Amino acid sequence: MTAASDSPASTGAALGATELLALYEQMQVIRRVEKAAHDLFMSGLVKGTTHLAAGQEAVAVGASAALRPDDYVFATYRGHHHALARGATPQECLAELMSRATGLCRGKGGSMHLTKASTGMLGSYAIVGAHLPMAAGAAWSAQLRGTGQVAVAFFGDGATNIGAFHEALNLAAIWRLPVLFICENNLYMEYTPIDTVTSVTNPAADRAVAYGLPGHVVDGNDVVLVHDTVAGAVSRARAGEGPTVIEARTYRHYGHSRSDPAKYRPADEVERWLAHDPLTLARTRLESLGVAAAELDEAETRASGIVDDAIDAAKNAPEADPAEAFTDVWADGGNTWRT
């Protein structure tokens, strides 16, 4: 796949073989969690809906590797990979999907709202585009508190056509906020090809110029390129030079949601993108860096073990406590609205 790439020179530390191997293992974990989510949904153990990110792992993992632990991430309903990349465990993610008491949100969130605030993953939001202004606000807060933190909003190509995207970019630009807007352009908004409903070729990056912001298009399946591009934008943000828009071209391996077979995508397109798998790309890179095949296999085995254990643990966890329905409306933990 030839996605145009014009990454800025990274000022973050370049990824060595050891770091890359760790990212590879993380991507393997995510791939397997997504497969588990899919299978568990099909077998009725996951209710409601799922939006899987298999195929898009490199965006989350590459970007997270360029962030500090105290930076803020805001993601969408297609956010399992971001929660996992930002420190949520496979067990607590799968448990949430399966409505268990041990889930990340104790059964109050579900697949679309995975959140782990304690590790800077400030939520997954299911109203398209709504979290971009929030990320700008978190960046504003970091700027005012002088902490050097940055905020990142991950969103889909479809989100670039909603007003909140434009309001957020403008506000972030005029206030020079330390925020990154990272679009995962997977070519489709639900079942509609994004290029049929968007006035420009690169839905996010081409809009950046309208707000006087740098906009980069990067191969979102190349974890190293994603990392380097994000690292460059992060150091810009920390230096007080303002926001960056990054458009990572990628592809989802499953359908839009639930059991969508994604028949609306042309076979040759699917084939091309499956051949450009972020995991294969990373593995090839690691091999060229001299990492032994046995070491790579070991990482895969570890990932597989972690996820298998997580599935078992989630299955064996108690159901969410029905009393949870009435907690956490207010900061005092309760739900009292009247005397």
Added chain:
Amino acid sequence: MADLITYREAVAEGIAREMRRDPSVVCLGEDIGAAGGVFKTTVGLLDEFGPGRVWDTPISEQAITGAAMGAAMTGLRPVAEIMFSDFLACCWEYLANEIPKVRYMTGGQVTVPLVVRTANGGGLGFGAQHSQAVENWVFTVPGLKIAAPSSPADLVGLTAAAIRSDDPVVVFEHKGLFASKGAPAPPDHVVELGQASVIREGSDVTLVALASTVRTAVEAAERLAAEDISVEVIDLRCLVPLDVRTVLASLERTSRLVVVEENPYQGGWGGTLVSLVADEGFHLLDAPIKRVASACVPLPFADALEERVIPTADGVADEIRALAAY
């Protein structure tokens, strides 16, 4: 006696007191800085606190409320102004879907200590898109607290409580009250959210009001006093928490209830209040409950038309007379 202050001045006073006390309080909104707000309710804040704490924004209601939310989740206490409450429709996403839900749906992982303040209500001839009383919009959403003060001192005290609250609070400032005067708030004045105030005692009828309708209610009560009908006026001050207990306690004395609301009858907050009274206080009642609310039409422009739509003291007095005779 100290000089009276206007409701308008009380807005800036209430915010300034909290900004002095707590450096994490920041303000954002359209024209709130050098211009002092289109209603001059933020005059002096930029001078005292500087541009690092008082931020003029573009006309971006979604960015204002969304950024306030992100900032509130990460250590600040933002006070966001939405110029006219009608414009809450432009950022309804944040009021209906994001701010009230994020704590709950994350299992309590985050808090959202923010205030959205907005100029609400009619009576000034601003026409259908700048005059609505929309407190009932917000009242439909679990997870938001709502204050709607009727006097300068309450405005200061409720603003303090709203800013200190770890929960999101929408404060409705009434446009028709900006020029009204009242006693200044004492130092450190805080009016706890969810505490109604009995502002006039009476024994025949309980009259529940909010914000601008408090004035209407008091006027009606004064008129009826001359006719030997004794009206107890309750200013709810907040819709969430809703102080039902104070209303029920009053009904133990009066046995008759009239509610006067500025929002439309259709979907107005009084509907919820009276259903609670019917559920829990039916045995206290000696007469049917009456709701006086705005007519179910968009707010018209001309004074003569607007007066027909919004509850008047005459209209309220008529209802009370009928009820007292029941």
